[in-house]
Amino acid sequence: MASHKVLGVVTRAVNYRDHDRILTLVTRERGKLTATARGCRKPQSKLLTAASPFCYGEYVLNERNGRFYVSQCTVRETFYNLRLRPEALYAATFVCGVAEEFANPEEPYLKQFSLLLHGLSLLSREEIPVEGALAFYLARMLDFEGYRLVTERCGICGRTDNLKYMDLERGGAVCGTCGFGRMELFPLPERAMRLLAVLPQMPSSAYDGAGELLAEYGKDLEPLLEAYVRGIVPRRLPPSKVAYNFHAELPQ
Numbered sequence: 001m002a003s004h005k006v007l008g009v010v011t012r013a014v015n016y017r018d019h020d021r022i023l024t025l026v027t028r029e030r031g032k033l034t035a036t037a038r039g040c041r042k043p044q045s046k047l048l049t050a051a052s053p054f055c056y057g058e059y060v061l062n063e064r065n066g067r068f069y070v071s072q073c074t075v076r077e078t079f080y081n082l083r084l085r086p087e088a089l090y091a092a093t094f095v096c097g098v099a100e101e102f103a104n105p106e107e108p109y110l111k112q113f114s115l116l117l118h119g120l121s122l123l124s125r126e127e128i129p130v131e132g133a134l135a136f137y138l139a140r141m142l143d144f145e146g147y148r149l150v151t152e153r154c155g156i157c158g159r160t161d162n163l164k165y166m167d168l169e170r171g172g173a174v175c176g177t178c179g180f181g182r183m184e185l186f187p188l189p190e191r192a193m194r195l196l197a198v199l200p201q202m203p204s205s206a207y208d209g210a211g212e213l214l215a216e217y218g219k220d221l222e223p224l225l226e227a228y229v230r231g232i233v234p235r236r237l238p239p240s241k242v243a244y245n246f247h248a249e250l251p252q
Contacts, residue, residue: 002063003071006030009116010055011096015041021051023070024100025059028113032103035061035068047073054079054092054120077117081124086242088123091130094226094240095119095137101233102145111144118204131222132214134240136199136207138225143200147171147232151197154178163193168228186224192217196224 012024019041025033040051050057050073057075061068082092099116103109119137122128142148150172153160157178165179166172166186173193179185188196195213199221202210214221226240 004030004061004063004068006033006059006061007076007113008033008057008059009096009099009113009120010051010053011100013051013053019045023051026096026099026103026109026113026116027059028110029108031105031107031109032100033061033068033105035059035070037070040070049073049075049078052078054082054096056117056120079120079124081126082120085126085130087130090238090242091134091240092120092123093238095123095134097235097237098138098141098229098233101235101237102141112141115140115144115204118207122207128211129215129218132211132218135214135218135221135225136202136210138222138229139196139199140202140204142225142229147228148200149173149196149228151193164188164190166193166196166224168224168231171228186227188220188224189217192220196221 006027006029008025008027010023011026014022016022019039021037021040023035023037025035027033037047037051039045040047047070049055050070055075056077057073059073060071062071082088095116099112102112115137119133122133123130149166153173154163154175155167155170155172156174159175162176163173164176164187165174166188167174174185195217230237
């Protein structure tokens with residue numbers, strides 16, 4: 001029986017049988033994988049925390065007949081504060097869904113994994129607006145995966161000024177003349193367009209420096225970037241926002 005050690009984040013946890021969970025892990029070394037945590041739902045289980053959503057840790061996985069089983073885990077972070085704000089909890093579930101969708105099995109996921117950790121860390125901070133954190137995460141993830149939006153010129157006429165809209169089908173900006181009257185386009189303020197141009201190259205450590213701009217324009221950029229991602233990935237992603245109705249359930 002082979003044993004593997006990986007750094008991973010639990011992006012999904014599904015109850016199985018009486019005491020088990022099936023985990024989807026996004027890992028730094030091996031991309032996306034599925035592992036069973038046996039007995040983790042028992043009150044005294046050592047895997048109780050390790051089998052919880054958003055848990056980041058060093059997992060030891062035993063492989064048997066092509067299946068992975070969690071043997072042990074050294075927990076590094078639980079991102080507990082996500083659970084204190086419903087809007088952050090929903091956003092974190094969406095972030096994990098995006099990371100999971102772009103990750104491939106048995107392929108290293110180095111930059112994207114670090115970005116996932118930073119995204120969850122930002123959402124855990126109460127002083128940071130959820131929309132700004134999501135815009136930062138999505139802009140950088142799209143760039144890593146080769147889907148960066150073109151912000152330098154109009155995708156129709158090629159002009160480099162008066163860029164007022166974003167066309168998600170073309171994957172880039174549209175000027176005020178070409179986009180006039182087209183209801184399917186996303187209007188963007190000039191400063192939001194400029195911010196979108198620099199976000200993909202911004203290192204994670206620079207977030208605080210752009211915090212004021214993201215707080216101001218995150219509400220413009222986040223819906224745009226989320227719609228773009230949802231149009232790219234084939235799977236239906238979880239909601240990023242709280243559904244304000246009596247039947248809504250929080251992510252597990």
